[in-house]
Amino acid sequence: KVKKDKMTILVLGLNNSGKSTILNHFKKPNEQSAIMVPTVGFLVEQFYTMGVSIKAMDMSGATRYRNLWEHQFKNCQGIIYVIDSSDRMRFGKKSIECNCVVVTSFTLGLPVVVKDELDLVLQHPDLCNRTVPILFYGNKSDLEDSLSNVKIAAALGLDNIKDKPWHICSSNAISGEGLDEGVQWLVQQIR
Numbered sequence: 001k002v003k004k005d006k007m008t009i010l011v012l013g014l015n016n017s018g019k020s021t022i023l024n025h026f027k028k029p030n031e032q033s034a035i036m037v038p039t040v041g042f043l044v045e046q047f048y049t050m051g052v053s054i055k056a057m058d059m060s061g062a063t064r065y066r067n068l069w070e071h072q073f074k075n076c077q078g079i080i081y082v083i084d085s086s087d088r089m090r091f092g093k094k095s096i097e098c099n100c101v102v103v104t105s106f107t108l109g110l111p112v113v114v115k116d117e118l119d120l121v122l123q124h125p126d127l128c129n130r131t132v133p134i135l136f137y138g139n140k141s142d143l144e145d146s147l148s149n150v151k152i153a154a155a156l157g158l159d160n161i162k163d164k165p166w167h168i169c170s171s172n173a174i175s176g177e178g179l180d181e182g183v184q185w186l187v188q189q190i191r
Ligand code: GDP
Pocket: 013, 014, 015, 016, 017, 018, 019, 020, 021, 022, 036, 037, 038, 039, 139, 140, 141, 142, 143, 171, 172, 173, 174, 175
């Protein structure tokens, strides 16, 4: 049984999706940093929200560090998966627009697109047989060309996730819109 003061939530997602900005939102005002530095490796943050203390690990989407953050899968009770809903270039091979060219971006020499990355997480041996809830943030929803939750879910095949509770929430990490609602769902799933 998970003690509610001992929740570990992993915050995953490609670089630039908004992970650091989201974590910053949950920190106390005096702990927030105005300037975000790109996440390298991983960053452990502890914050208190919705009546629970959450230990969040912000793992860089960089494939290079995968073996570091994979170790955390065993111990986590929930996952926040941050998606840049305006980053159509990296959405994945099952592309959003029917006439879109297949685009794969390269990070550190390896192809990293959202769907590939997510599938690797979902298929990981330490996660595939567990009912770990996954909260998706369709972040940057304020941007004009951002995709709706329905389109994101279709592009990433979220309906195929049958063994884990999941939820997608639009968010604007800069204004904070949608962030609390999302975490509320996640905390309810874990409790
Ligand atoms: P990380 O690499 O996933 O940690 O991404 P960051 O948190 O560093 O964010 C990357 C960039 O996107 C920064 O310039 C943020 O200010 C910006 N950003 C993050 N969330 C949002 C959002 O909801 N809307 C907009 N417009 N920009 C965002």
